[in-house]
Amino acid sequence: xxxxxxxxxxxxxxxxxxxxxxxxxxxxxxxxxxxxxxxxxxxxxxxxxxxxxxxxxxxxxxxxxxxxxxxxxxxxxxxx
Amino acid sequence: xxxxxxxxxxxxxxxxxxxxxxxxxxxxxxxxxxxxxxxxxxxxxxxxxxxxxxxxxxxxxxxxxxxxxxxxxxxxxxxxxxxxxxxxxxxxxxxxxxxxxxxxxxxxxxxxxxxxxxxxxxxxxxxxxxxxxxxxxxxxxxxxxxxxxxxxxxxxxxxxxxxxxxxxxxxxxxxxxxxxxxxxxxxxxxxxxxxxxxxxxxxxxxxxxxxxxxxxxxxxxx
Numbered sequence: 001x002x003x004x005x006x007x008x009x010x011x012x013x014x015x016x017x018x019x020x021x022x023x024x025x026x027x028x029x030x031x032x033x034x035x036x037x038x039x040x041x042x043x044x045x046x047x048x049x050x051x052x053x054x055x056x057x058x059x060x061x062x063x064x065x066x067x068x069x070x071x072x073x074x075x076x077x078x079x080x
Numbered sequence: 081x082x083x084x085x086x087x088x089x090x091x092x093x094x095x096x097x098x099x100x101x102x103x104x105x106x107x108x109x110x111x112x113x114x115x116x117x118x119x120x121x122x123x124x125x126x127x128x129x130x131x132x133x134x135x136x137x138x139x140x141x142x143x144x145x146x147x148x149x150x151x152x153x154x155x156x157x158x159x160x161x162x163x164x165x166x167x168x169x170x171x172x173x174x175x176x177x178x179x180x181x182x183x184x185x186x187x188x189x190x191x192x193x194x195x196x197x198x199x200x201x202x203x204x205x206x207x208x209x210x211x212x213x214x215x216x217x218x219x220x221x222x223x224x225x226x227x228x229x230x231x232x233x234x235x236x237x238x239x240x241x242x243x244x245x246x247x248x249x250x251x252x253x254x255x256x257x258x259x260x261x262x263x264x265x266x267x268x269x270x271x272x273x274x275x276x277x278x279x280x281x282x283x284x285x286x287x288x289x290x291x292x293x294x295x296x297x298x299x300x301x302x
Binding site: 013014015016017020065066068070071 | 137138141145173174179180181183184185186187188226228229230255
């Protein structure tokens with residue numbers, strides 16, 4: 001089973017990189033760009049075939065390593 | 081005083097720390113590799129600056145999972161003093177031995193310069209030889225030293241006298257919330273700070289304001 005984990009900064013945590021990207025987009029003439037926030041995508045291959053078990057395992061991975069839950073939140077996407 | 085310096089792949093201030101410890105204590109510290117399962121019996125463990133494991137995933141994230149950190153954590157719980165400098169501070173937050181997190185500098189740039197600090201807490205083994213409110217200058221050299229924690233944690237840190245160093249007004253190099261530069265754990269035996277006291281123990285290198293931190297430890301520890 002393949003999975004994709006999205007790790008993004010929690011609301012209220014300063015994202016200077018996102019701000020810089022926003023400024024660069026404005027500089028390129030893309031008007032109307034509001035707040036920009038940058039995150040990470042982590043693709044994983046898992047031996048597990050049961051979706052519920054895979055999700056539980058990924059949640060544990062996120063809590064233990066993939067995300068720092070003090071500043072980040074995560075979303076898990078399973079792909080068949 | 082017996083000490084040890086943990087060496088991770090891509091630590092780069094481990095020898096600075098070792099030189100400072102030897103000069104200040106008269107004893108050579110043990111250099112402990114990250115894959116070692118145990119730190120020798122010492123009074124102080126130093127987690128040095130650098131880019132452990134290339135800062136992969138997040139600064140300190142990989143190092144927090146290393147074998148040696150299990151023993152560092154266990155020893156800290158037994159009361160052994162732990163000093164995390166720069167990357168070492170990042171490792172301590174990732175290991176949850178200290179609260180909060182260190183995020184990208186607000187100005188996005190890597191900042192490498194001397195900064196003014198205030199010693200805001202002297203009731204600690206790390207700072208007892210400083211005067212309360214004393215201004216000192218330590219160098220900083222980091223890209224991710226912007227301390228962040230939620231309001232409740234910050235209030236608690238301040239209420240319990242655990243904010244030990246703050247950037248002097250107008251000299252915050254990274255956007256750290258409430259100008260926080262260094263904090264203690266609840267038991268007060270673990271200190272993490274972004275500035276480098278080990279780089280200011282010899283006048284040849286531009287200052288000696290870091291000496292009192294090591295003198296404090298020598299006085300406080302057996």
